[in-house]
Amino acid sequence: MKRHFYFVAGWLSLALGAIGAVLPLLPTVPFVILAAFCFARSSPRLEAWLVNHPTFGPHIVAWREKGAISRKGKIAATLAFAFSIVLAVIFAPWPWMMAPVVAAAVTGSWIWTRPEG
Structure with a gap:
């Protein structure tokens, strides 16, 4: 049952x-890392496919070995946060426009404190 979950x-x-x-x-990458974690416990074939994937594999290995996020990944996350904040300021009413700001502050600060891999 646990394997199916x-x-x-x-x-x-x-x-x-x-x-x-x-x-x-x-x-994207955190969900792929989570998927690799789940597949390691349910489907070794799918886990191997993710770990050996040319795009996502290096991120998974860096996370597993050092808890690391690449500088490129950190910059991409920061740009995505900035884009979301701009969209929220333009389209969302107060106080909902603050949701991406809070998410960026909390998640972004955590991302930037991870080692680089």
Whole structure:
């Protein structure tokens, strides 16, 4: 039963990562890392596919070995946060426009304190 839970959670994480590739506030790589974690407990074949993926594999390995996020990833996250904040300021009413600001402050500060890999 636990294996099925991890399998479904891995696919949901991978789907959220795919959605994050086109939505500015939703990150991609953390969901792919989570998917690899879930697949390690449910499907070694899918885990190996993610770990060996040319785009996502290095991020997964860096996270597993050092808890590291690449500088490029940190900059991409910061730019995505900035874009989301601009959209919220333009389109969202007060106080909802502050949601991306708070998310950027909390998550961005955590991201920038991780080692670089």
